[in-house]
Amino acid sequence: MFPFISKLLDNLNDTWCDSILDSGVLPHAVLRVLIRRELRRRLDEITPPFPDKVIATVSAKGNPSLKAKLEDMASPKIALLPGVLAPISRWSETLAYKMNFFETVRHQPIAIETDAANRQNYEIATGIMANMLGPRIKYSCSYYPTGNESLGEAEEKMLNLYIERLGLEAGMRFLDLGCGWGAAVLYFAEKIPGMEVVGFSNSRTQKEYIDAKAEELGLTNVRIITGNCTDYEFEPNYFDRALSVELFEHMKNYEGLMAKMSRALRPGGQLLVHHFCHRTTPYHYEDGWMARTFFTGGTMPSSDLLLYFQKDLVIKKHWWINGYHYSRSLEHWLENTMARRERMMPHLAETYGEDKAVVWHNRWQIFHLASSEMFRTDGGDTWGVTHALFEKPSRITMFDLLAL
Numbered sequence: 001m002f003p004f005i006s007k008l009l010d011n012l013n014d015t016w017c018d019s020i021l022d023s024g025v026l027p028h029a030v031l032r033v034l035i036r037r038e039l040r041r042r043l044d045e046i047t048p049p050f051p052d053k054v055i056a057t058v059s060a061k062g063n064p065s066l067k068a069k070l071e072d073m074a075s076p077k078i079a080l081l082p083g084v085l086a087p088i089s090r091w092s093e094t095l096a097y098k099m100n101f102f103e104t105v106r107h108q109p110i111a112i113e114t115d116a117a118n119r120q121n122y123e124i125a126t127g128i129m130a131n132m133l134g135p136r137i138k139y140s141c142s143y144y145p146t147g148n149e150s151l152g153e154a155e156e157k158m159l160n161l162y163i164e165r166l167g168l169e170a171g172m173r174f175l176d177l178g179c180g181w182g183a184a185v186l187y188f189a190e191k192i193p194g195m196e197v198v199g200f201s202n203s204r205t206q207k208e209y210i211d212a213k214a215e216e217l218g219l220t221n222v223r224i225i226t227g228n229c230t231d232y233e234f235e236p237n238y239f240d241r242a243l244s245v246e247l248f249e250h251m252k253n254y255e256g257l258m259a260k261m262s263r264a265l266r267p268g269g270q271l272l273v274h275h276f277c278h279r280t281t282p283y284h285y286e287d288g289w290m291a292r293t294f295f296t297g298g299t300m301p302s303s304d305l306l307l308y309f310q311k312d313l314v315i316k317k318h319w320w321i322n323g324y325h326y327s328r329s330l331e332h333w334l335e336n337t338m339a340r341r342e343r344m345m346p347h348l349a350e351t352y353g354e355d356k357a358v359v360w361h362n363r364w365q366i367f368h369l370a371s372s373e374m375f376r377t378d379g380g381d382t383w384g385v386t387h388a389l390f391e392k393p394s395r396i397t398m399f400d401l402l403a404l
Contacts, residue, residue, distance in 0.1 A: 014292070021289065024362040028369060035373045038288075043382070046281045048093035054283065055097075094281060101282050102308045105299075108252040110230040110260075112297045126209045127347030129181055131340040132333055132364065137209075138183035140246045141276065141326040141385045151332040154325075159187045162243055165317070165389060166272050170194025172240040175264065177229065178202075178247030182210035182222075189219045198239070199224045200232070229257070234264035245274040249298055254309045258390070262312035265392040271313060273388045276326060277301045279381065294367055303386045313390035321387065323380030330372035337364055 020026065026034075045054050129137050134151035142154035143161055162184060168174060172195050179185050179199030189197040199222070201207055207224045214222040225232075229247070242261060251257050261271050282302040285291035291298065307315055337344070341361060348357040374383050 014289075018289065018292070021366055022359045022362055024358070024365075028365070031366060031369050032373055035370050036377075038370075039374055039377055043377075046278070046283050048090045048097075050093065050097060098282065098302065102305075105252045106255055110253045110256045111251050123203050123205060124351045125347040126181065126205055128344055128351060128364075131344045131347070132337050134332070136183040136187060137181035139180050140183075140274065140329075141321065142329045142332075143321070144325050144328050147328075151329070151336075154329065154332075155183065156187070159184055161387075162245075162272060162274070163188065163191065165319075165387060166241045166243065166270060168192055168195060168241055172196070173238060174198065175200065175234070175239045175242040177242060177244040177261070179206070179210070179224070180245070181206055182213060182224075184243060184245065185210060185222055185224070186213055186217065186219065189214065189222045190217065193219075193221060195221065197222050200229065200234075201226055202228055229260070233260070236263050237266045239265050240269050242269070242271040243274070244271065246276060248273055248275045248306070249295075249301060252297075252299065254306060255311060258306070258309050259312045262392050265313075267392055267394045269392045270316070271390045271392075273306060273390070274385060275301055275306075275388075276375075276383065276385050277303045277305070278383055279303050279320075289366070290370060293363055300383075303384070306388050306390075310390075313392055315388060316391050317387075317389040319387040321385040323375035323377070323382070323384040325380075326383075326385060327372045327376040327380065330368045330375070334365060334368035334372070337361070337368060 045051055126137075129139060133139055134142065134155045136152070136155040136159070138155040138158070141158065142151065143149075143158035144154045145157060149157060162168075166174075168188060170192055172192075174188060174195055174197050176184050176188075176197070176199045179201050182199060185197050185199040188195065199210060201210075201224060204226065207226050210222070210224050242265060244261075248254065248257070265271065278300050280302055282305050283300050285295045285298040285300065303320060307318070344361065345357050348360050352360045377383060
């Protein structure tokens with residue numbers, strides 16, 4: 001049956017495929033098989049030799065095309081060591097692809113399709129996320145060090161990991177860039193009452209929820225700013241520590257965003273970036289169901305992507321978190337989505353309309369399934385999560401002097 005369905009979907013256009021997926025007629029077991037096939041197709045696309053459509057996405061303005069570089073690598077004049085060249089050549093192709101990718105994003109805005117990203121993931125009814133996610137409403141990877149943690153326990157394990165890796169303590173000024181529904185902001189404000197906690201969000205509904213929750217908990221050290229991070233400027237040299245969790249995947253010009261964060265940090269201040277990633281190879285979400293439905297304008301970073309953007313902030317430590325942890329988080333979200341369907345329906349109708357509530361309940365299921373299968377590929381060592389800790393150099397620059 002699976003090969004028949006797979007062949008059928010291959011011969012349908014996007015509209016027909018989306019209609020079948022939206023209907024909810026395909027069982028989860030069938031969807032998982034189809035998703036694994038698509039993941040293998042994706043891996044083929046980002047493994048040398050690269051297809052033309054992938055090469056076209058990393059052609060930097062003013063640079064020799066990647067296609068020309070790869071053709072040069074394959075020329076007979078380089079093929080001097082039969083039996084030795086092949087593996088070297090494949091890695092050379094990957095590096096050439098990555099260098100062009102990094103150069104391309106330097107010519108782009110900090111982010112694109114921000115309205116679509118906000119509409120798809122953030123400016124939605126809080127009741128959807130409160131029923132789907134864990135008790136902290138952490139819309140990102142949680143941490144399962146023993147594998148036996150509940151979702152709520154795993155959320156707090158990851159939040160405690162942020163505290164440990166940033167060295168947060170009373171007296172600091174802390175910024176959460178892209179704070180979501182306040183998982184980190186509210187938790188840190190509770191745990192470290194002597195720390196000023198600032199959250200930045202582009203979502204009205206997120207700010208409303210956090211403000212109400214902070215008042216309910218009696219937290220007086222929380223402040224939420226709303227804006228668009230592409231053009232918002234924070235007070236210079238203000239923050240001691242900053243955190244960004246799964247925001248960079250919506251960005252393009254990382255150099256511009258890192259410069260913005262450097263301006264916001266005091267000399268010696270630190271930024272911890274948590275982002276999901278492919279182990280070796282970055283790519284853009286240009287087409288496909290995920291790009292159309294949940295991740296328009298998005299990017300899959302490589303685990304080392306930000307190491308190539310250290311003009312303003314310098315790497316101090318770098319960690320890899322196996323994709324198992326994200327897969328487990330998503331399976332918990334899927335369980336909640338199925339078990340709390342009736343509770344979610346009014347909120348889905350509020351966000352997407354009465355006529356689309358069932359469709360979006362099906363889409364969220366597919367989102368969880370597709371993402372979980374991706375992160376569990378090859379034992380969780382192909383796609384995973386990275387934590388990168390950056391520091392602003394302590395030297396005084398002309399910018400710092402002007403800001404005093």
